[in-house]
Amino acid sequence: xxxxxxxxxxxxxxxxxxxxxxxxxxxxxxxxxxxxxxxxxxxxxxxxxxxxxxxxxxxxxxxxxxxxxxxxxxxxxxxxxxxxxxxxxxxxxxxxxxxxxxxxxxxxxxxxxxxxxxxxxxxxxxxxxxxxxxxxxxxxxxxxxxxxxxxxxxxxxxxxxxxxxxxxxxxxxxxxxxxxx
Amino acid sequence: xxxxxxxxxxxxxxxxxxxxxxxxxxxxxxxxxxxxxxxxxxxxxxxxxxxxxxxxxxxxxxxxxxxxxxxxxxxxxxxxxxxxxxxxxxxxxxxxxxxxxxxxxxxxxxxxxxxxxxxxxxxxxxxxxxxxxxxxxxxxxxxxxxxxxxxxxxxxxxxxxxxxxxxxxxxxxxxxxxxxxxxxxxxxxxxxxxxxxxxxxxxxxxxxxxxxxxxxxxxxxxxxxxxxxxxxxxxxxxxxxxxxxxxxxxxxxxxxxxxxxxxxxxxxxxxxxxxxxxxxxxxxxxxxxxxxxxxxxxxxxxxxxxxxxxxxxxxxxxxxxxxxxxxxxxxxxxxxxxxxxxxxxxxxxxxxxxxxxxxxxxxxxxxxxxxxxxxxxxxxxxxxxxxxxxxxxxxxxxxxxxxxxxxxxxxxxxxxxxxxxxxxxxxxxxxxxxxxxxxxxxxxxxxxxxxxxxxxxxxxxxxxxxxxxxxxxxxxxxxxxxxxxxxxxxxxxxxxxxxxxxxxxxxxxxxxxxxxxxxxxxxxxxxxxxxxxxxxxxxxxxxxxxxxxxxxxxxxxxxxxxxxxxxxxxxxxxxxxxxxxxxxxxxxxxxxxxxxxxxxxxxxxxxxxxxxxxxxxxxxxxxxxxxxxxxxxxxxxxxxxxxxxxxxxxxxxxxxxxxxxxxxxxxxxxxxxxxxxxxxxxxxxxxxxxxxxxxxxxxxxxxxxxxxxxxxxxxxxxxxxxxxxxxxxxxxxxxxxxxxxxxxxxxxxxxxxxxxxxxxxxxxxxxxxxxxxxxxxxxxxxxxx
Numbered sequence: 001x002x003x004x005x006x007x008x009x010x011x012x013x014x015x016x017x018x019x020x021x022x023x024x025x026x027x028x029x030x031x032x033x034x035x036x037x038x039x040x041x042x043x044x045x046x047x048x049x050x051x052x053x054x055x056x057x058x059x060x061x062x063x064x065x066x067x068x069x070x071x072x073x074x075x076x077x078x079x080x081x082x083x084x085x086x087x088x089x090x091x092x093x094x095x096x097x098x099x100x101x102x103x104x105x106x107x108x109x110x111x112x113x114x115x116x117x118x119x120x121x122x123x124x125x126x127x128x129x130x131x132x133x134x135x136x137x138x139x140x141x142x143x144x145x146x147x148x149x150x151x152x153x154x155x156x157x158x159x160x161x162x163x164x165x166x167x168x169x170x171x172x173x174x175x176x177x178x179x180x181x
Numbered sequence: 182x183x184x185x186x187x188x189x190x191x192x193x194x195x196x197x198x199x200x201x202x203x204x205x206x207x208x209x210x211x212x213x214x215x216x217x218x219x220x221x222x223x224x225x226x227x228x229x230x231x232x233x234x235x236x237x238x239x240x241x242x243x244x245x246x247x248x249x250x251x252x253x254x255x256x257x258x259x260x261x262x263x264x265x266x267x268x269x270x271x272x273x274x275x276x277x278x279x280x281x282x283x284x285x286x287x288x289x290x291x292x293x294x295x296x297x298x299x300x301x302x303x304x305x306x307x308x309x310x311x312x313x314x315x316x317x318x319x320x321x322x323x324x325x326x327x328x329x330x331x332x333x334x335x336x337x338x339x340x341x342x343x344x345x346x347x348x349x350x351x352x353x354x355x356x357x358x359x360x361x362x363x364x365x366x367x368x369x370x371x372x373x374x375x376x377x378x379x380x381x382x383x384x385x386x387x388x389x390x391x392x393x394x395x396x397x398x399x400x401x402x403x404x405x406x407x408x409x410x411x412x413x414x415x416x417x418x419x420x421x422x423x424x425x426x427x428x429x430x431x432x433x434x435x436x437x438x439x440x441x442x443x444x445x446x447x448x449x450x451x452x453x454x455x456x457x458x459x460x461x462x463x464x465x466x467x468x469x470x471x472x473x474x475x476x477x478x479x480x481x482x483x484x485x486x487x488x489x490x491x492x493x494x495x496x497x498x499x500x501x502x503x504x505x506x507x508x509x510x511x512x513x514x515x516x517x518x519x520x521x522x523x524x525x526x527x528x529x530x531x532x533x534x535x536x537x538x539x540x541x542x543x544x545x546x547x548x549x550x551x552x553x554x555x556x557x558x559x560x561x562x563x564x565x566x567x568x569x570x571x572x573x574x575x576x577x578x579x580x581x582x583x584x585x586x587x588x589x590x591x592x593x594x595x596x597x598x599x600x601x602x603x604x605x606x607x608x609x610x611x612x613x614x615x616x617x618x619x620x621x622x623x624x625x626x627x628x629x630x631x632x633x634x635x636x637x638x639x640x641x642x643x644x645x646x647x648x649x650x651x652x653x654x655x656x657x658x659x660x661x662x663x664x665x666x667x668x669x670x671x672x673x674x675x676x677x678x679x680x681x682x683x684x685x686x687x688x689x690x691x692x693x694x695x696x697x698x699x700x701x702x703x704x705x706x707x708x709x710x711x712x713x714x715x716x717x718x719x720x721x722x723x724x725x726x727x728x729x730x731x732x733x734x735x736x737x738x739x740x741x742x743x744x745x746x747x748x749x750x751x752x753x754x755x756x757x758x759x760x761x762x763x764x765x766x767x768x769x770x771x772x773x774x775x776x777x778x779x780x781x782x783x784x785x786x787x788x789x790x791x792x793x794x795x796x797x798x799x800x801x802x803x804x805x806x807x808x809x810x811x812x813x814x815x816x817x818x819x820x821x822x823x824x825x826x827x828x829x830x831x832x833x834x835x836x837x838x839x840x841x842x843x844x845x846x847x848x849x850x851x852x853x854x855x856x857x858x859x860x861x862x863x864x865x866x867x868x869x870x871x872x873x874x875x876x877x878x879x880x881x882x883x884x885x886x887x888x889x890x891x892x893x894x895x896x897x898x899x900x901x902x903x904x905x906x907x908x909x910x911x912x913x914x915x916x917x918x919x920x921x922x923x924x925x926x927x928x929x930x931x932x933x934x935x936x937x938x939x940x941x942x943x944x945x946x947x948x949x950x951x952x953x954x955x956x957x958x959x960x961x962x963x964x965x966x
Contacts, residue, residue, distance in 0.1 A: 170523030
């Protein structure tokens with residue numbers, strides 16, 4: 001009787017060992033890829049003439065192969081409308097992240113910081129709350145020269161702050177060299 | 182005029198208790214009613230003195246524990262009948278009543294209990310861990326008053342422990358200047374296996390399940406692993422109930438800062454089924470807190486949730502006892518939103534601001550970024566009593582750890598599924614098997630021989646910071662202790678061999694050449710104790726331990742968002758080896774009590790993040806780059822405390838710690854070494870402090886100096902200024918008809934609402950430490966104890 005009880009105890013205990021620790025490792029789950037932004041593309045469209053696109057690309061993500069950076073070449077004394085898009089080119093077909101930014105426009109802001117002869121960017125689009133968004137804008141070149149444009153994509157910035165571009169978490173920050181002929 | 186008596190073994194009582202007591206006159210004169218002395222000596226069946234036995238007197242404000250000689254003195258007793266209770270973890274509890282009529286000396290024989298629930302209780306004779314191991318034990322009162330703040334914050338009470346924090350909610354213990362993979366945490370004798378490598382990964386243990394937490398400093402005990410370069414933390418649940426019946430306790434805590442509430446409880450029972458005694462416990466903790474407050478503003482998204490549960494079931498038959506222990510820890514931690522930065526520009530902006538964008542408000546909602554951590558632990562422990570030869574212990578366990586980290590920004594992807602998905606998901610499953618044989622060669626020599634095997638699978642299901650891997654480890658050890666009764670010296674030595682096989686399961690072609698890795702090595706310790714007088718002893722300890730590089734150090738590659746740095750592993754790292762040397766001093770004479778440890782540790786090939794000249798350009802901007810590298814370092818330190826008991830009512834305690842870490846090869850300081858710290862405690866006992874149910878008011882003044890020993894050009898901001906902080910605590914016991922002993926604690930932490938920043942908080946760039954916090958806690962035991 002005693003031994004029976006004892007072995008019964010062990011039997012249940014062993015069952016417990018197997019069944020109570022029920023959390024399982026999900027080994028082999030292929031979902032190891034997170035979406036990322038690999039490419040920033042800016043398209044410049046003059047009032048007349050063909051539009052030009054310039055890309056900043058890092059297809060393998062941080063580290064590894066160095067990013068490929070195209071130089072922006074613009075004509076002097078010209079007005080352009082610009083449109084910026086964000087892509088994931090590590091996927092096939094290429095995924096366009098811009099649509100998602102539009103969807104969550106209140107939580108995003110594209111900022112442009114310029115230096116040298118690169119002219120300032122005027123943001124022309126708005127989010128759902130009528131605050132600046134920055135996927136579209138205008139730029140007006142003057143004299144020829146060299147400079148740069150830094151494009152940043154901010155997540156959850158404080159758009160009411162005095163300097164909204166120094167708030168929020170930066171998802172993208174790339175610098176294009178600019179040449180104005 | 183002496184007699185001895187044998188108490189018969191009751192049903193359900195495992196071992197007989199023998200009690201001798203002899204009357205012995207201290208003096209010849211007749212005593213007035215309340216000046217009697219009683220000396221209690223507690224020994225084991227072999228007659229060896231038993232230290233640390235708790236002795237309580239029922240219905241009286243008396244109590245204490247036996248000293249190293251197994252002796253406890255009571256003075257100023259009255260001519261009366263006293264009921265004594267004797268208890269010690271791992272030993273049979275015992276109770277007896279007798280009438281005191283004159284100065285008396287009694288000897289109590291306790292026997293080791295069958296149900297021994299922790300490894301510590303079977304380590305040897307008398308004082309289980311032995312004096313050869315340099316250790317600090319967190320007393321139950323300090324543990325209870327701090328366990329609402331988490332394990333690491335409880336441990337911080339000890340002079341040799343500091344913490345590495347990430348914000349106000351994530352805290353990791355630092356021992357002798359080392360943390361994370363260099364500190365082992367053992368839950369009920371089993372190594373905790375989670376993602377302990379990360380500095381923002383806190384230990385996944387509910388302090389409420391424990392009544393004893395101790396820290397072994399340095400490479401003191403190779404029984405638990407050969408890779409504890411800094412030290413070992415032992416978290417032990419209390420022993421199961423041995424007498425028939427039920428008891429339990431409920432903890433209720435409330436904190437003003439964060440409006441945090443804690444409910445924790447446990448129920449212990451014992452029942453015999455036929456001839457089979459079964460003991461059990463269920464225990465659980467719920468914690469809920471919202472945004473914390475600094476003196477100037479709220480810290481957004483710093484709420485916390487915890488849901489912990491554990492049970493234990495044990496039985497005993499003949500010479501075997503068997504225990505099952507299960508615990509489940511689950512927590513959701515909000516991470517300060519202002520500290521989550523996307524790149525270096527954000528970091529620079531945040532440091533420039535030095536505070537959150539807005540003053541924030543109170544909220545219990547935990548949004549992104551956050552961590553969700555689950556740790557499940559299951560253990561089956563068997564101890565076979567080999568009678569006088571020792572014990573054989575077989576310990577099997579399984580652990581599962583799931584860590585989800587949610588960045589401020591969800592992954593881009595299809596809504597809504599991408600909202601629920603963490604940015605990082607690690608899962609780790611560990612099986613361990615351990616056998617330990619304690620062998621008593623004779624009364625002077627005690628040995629341990631053991632084997633430990635582990636198999637582990639770690640998968641990174643999201644985020645690609647570290648690759649998937651599997652790991653097998655095996656270790657064998659032998660320790661021998663020499664302790665001759667009444668000798669001034671004790672010696673202990675041990676040697677251990679460990680082997681580690683690491684396989685990278687990731688199919689990334691870059692890792693092709695590093696798929697199979699193997700490491701092996703020896704570790705060892707030697708220590709001796711010298712009793713320079715009855716009041717004190719010195720411990721000399723030297724040892725060597727080694728640690729294999731962790732997968733994160735070998736193979737991680739990517740941007741670490743918390744620190745805005747690009748970290749790159751190095752697959753060519755070799756194990757690091759430490760040489761630890763310490764001297765420990767303890768002395769207790771009259772009103773003075775001193776303990777202190779001095780250490781000098783040398784680590785060859787210490788693995789650290791070395792800053793690189795070239796930044797790494799990513800789509801998020803340029804990040805400062807750090808590579809895992811190796812160097813030789815030295816870490817020296819001194820810590821200790823000193824208590825002076827003015828009288829029955831006043832205690833003054835001074836506690837201090839300092840650590841100096843040098844990168845010897847690089848001729849520089851080591852980063853993130855603890856700052857010099859001194860603490861001054863004043864305790865006023867409202868009634869006699871020996872009283873087990875004493876009340877006291879304690880003030881604690883802490884001064885932390887500004888860290889001057891920092892590496893050049895390594896940090897984003899200068900170390901913060903030093904600070905003073907004042908904490909006040911009041912503790913009392915309330916008795917009523919239904920609950921015999923309710924413990925009420927009221928504490929005011931950071932009483933002056935001081936603004937300060939802590940060098941060892943990784944969020945010090947962004948935010949102050951929390952402000953004033955009023956803590957009210959109740960502990961309500963119930964049932965037959």
